[in-house]
Amino acid sequence: MVTGVINEDGSIKLDWDLDPNAQAYLTHYGEANESDPHNAKFMGYTETNSWTLSAENVPTLTTGDEIYLYVQAYFEKAPADIETDVDKAAYLHDGDFTGSPWSEAAILTKD
Helix, strand or coil: CEEEEECCCCCEEEEECCCCCCCEEEEEECCCCCCCHHHCCEEEEECCCEEEECHHHCCCCCCCCEEEEEEEEECCCCCCCCCCHHHHHHHHHHCCCCCCCCCCCEEEECC
């Protein structure tokens, strides 16, 4: 289960149950109010069961807007020489690796 919060500074923090076989996780999300997972075009990368999206990278949200976020486990890590989390996510997502099915959406509403 994925849980999350929109912090006062506008950043988003997600937490989810640890998969003992996972070595990395990708997060997927789209623009405000985009509930179709096929349009979750943005990705993040972490090697823990927690992830924070900095405020400057959060899509524009106004009061009442929702953001849908999903988590996917991978059984590989991105190479350490890949510098950014976005590039690490793309490496796993676009490579010949199979991730788990996506989680149910964590739906967060901007206050």
